[in-house]
Amino acid sequence: MRILNAIPNRRAIAMLDIAETDDVLELGFGPGHALRALARRAIRGSVTGIDQSATMLAAARAHNRRAIAEGQMRLLHGSFERIPLANASIDKILAVNIAYFISPLGHSLDEARRVLRPGGLMSLYVTDYSAMRWAQFAGPETYQMFDAAGLRAFLRASPFAEDRVTIHRIRLPLGFRGLVAAIRKN
Ligand SMILES: C[S@@+](CC[C@H](N)C(=O)[O-])C[C@H]1O[C@@H](n2cnc3c(N)ncnc32)[C@H](O)[C@@H]1O
Known part of the structure; x- marks a missing residue:
């Protein structure tokens, strides 16, 4: 599973250029592996992460002691x-494997768009459910699974509706496929 997560994170980070x-924000950082890669790139900027799980926060803090101690x-x-x-205080946002937990009826991405600078970029990764209908991934906290059309519709209904969105398909091991949306705020 770690490898299956590493590839999407790598691709989503590469897309952020x-x-x-840069001042970078990660939404739902989980164990914090991607945070480390972000800190290696934004060496004169900053990296902020937000996650609602205390367990993940502790793991991510342990993984990133140095960058935290250095104030980066x-x-x-x-x-x-x-x-x-603050409004418009972030250049890039990484959002990997978090969209499943966002209610399509809510405004969960309002805040992400608010903090992004005009011209700023968010990369949002989801696994393409249409390539793995056999797998049972949806848990009780999962609102939705995505295929490419579903992801496009989701973003069109989101606060990023008027922004520039490009969706890239990626291949993963074991027949899995992923979707990375690059969203440029106008
Ligand atoms: C499937 S994990 C993905 C972790 C990481 N991005 C990765 O790719 O390995 C989803 C993470 O999002 C966090 N999360 C889900 N909904 C959230 C919310 N509304 N606010 C903050 N964190 C949230 C969970 O606590 C969890 O750590």
């Missing part, structure tokens, strides 16, 4: 539906 001075990284315990950052 992070500059050394800040990890927050809370929901990405309430992000304690």
Whole structure:
């Protein structure tokens, strides 16, 4: 599973084309492996992460002790539906494997768009459910699974509706497929 997560994170991070001075935010960082890769790129900028799980926060803090101690990284315990950052203060947002937990009826990405600078970029990865209907991934907290059309419809109904969206398909081991949306805020 770790490898299956590593590839999407790598691709989603590459898509962000992070500059050394970028201020980067990760939504739902989980164990915090991607945070480390973000910190290696934004070496003169900053990395902020927000996750609602105390367990994940502890794991991510342990993984990223150095960047946190040096003041480059800040990890927050809370929901990405309430992000304690100023408007237009972030250049890039990484959002990998979190969209399943976002209610299609809610406005869970309002805050992500608010904190993103005009011209800023978010990359959002989901596994393509149409390539793995045989697998049981949907748990009790899962709102939805995606195929490419579903992801496009989801983003069209989101606060990013008027922004530029490109969806890329990626191949993963074991026949899995993924979708990475690059969303550029106008
Ligand atoms: C499937 S994990 C993905 C972790 C990581 N991004 C990765 O790719 O390995 C989803 C993470 O999102 C977090 N999460 C889900 N909904 C959230 C919300 N509304 N606010 C903050 N974190 C949330 C969970 O706690 C979990 O750590």
